[in-house]
Amino acid sequence: xxxxVGAVEEDGNKAEWIxxxxxxxxxxxxxxxxxxxFDHIHPPYDxxxxxxxxxxxxxxNGMNQSFVIKQIQETK
Numbered sequence: 001x002x003x004x005v006g007a008v009e010e011d012g013n014k015a016e017w018i019x020x021x022x023x024x025x026x027x028x029x030x031x032x033x034x035x036x037x038f039d040h041i042h043p044p045y046d047x048x049x050x051x052x053x054x055x056x057x058x059x060x061n062g063m064n065q066s067f068v069i070k071q072i073q074e075t076k
Contacts, residue, residue, distance in 0.1 A: 006038040006047035007055075015054035022062030 005021070007014045025032060037059075038047050050056040063070070 001034040001036075002032055003036050004038045005035050006040075006042075006045075008045050008047065009051050009055065014052065015058040018049075018055060018058040018062060022058075022065055022068075026065075026067045 007017045021035075025035070037049060039049055040047055049059045062068070
């Protein structure tokens, strides 16, 4: 589990970073089964997902990938 992930728009490409995170999880970091996005303003940083349309779209696209589990699954 990665208990706190976030990115800012300043000095980088947040949408690209989000896309890379989702692309790398199933291949480079396949042991990570849970990621928590720190969706908060933590002055001076705005870590919310929707700080730009590109970042929001990138996150939505990532969440729509087939490996992403969006609900609790019962295991037996």
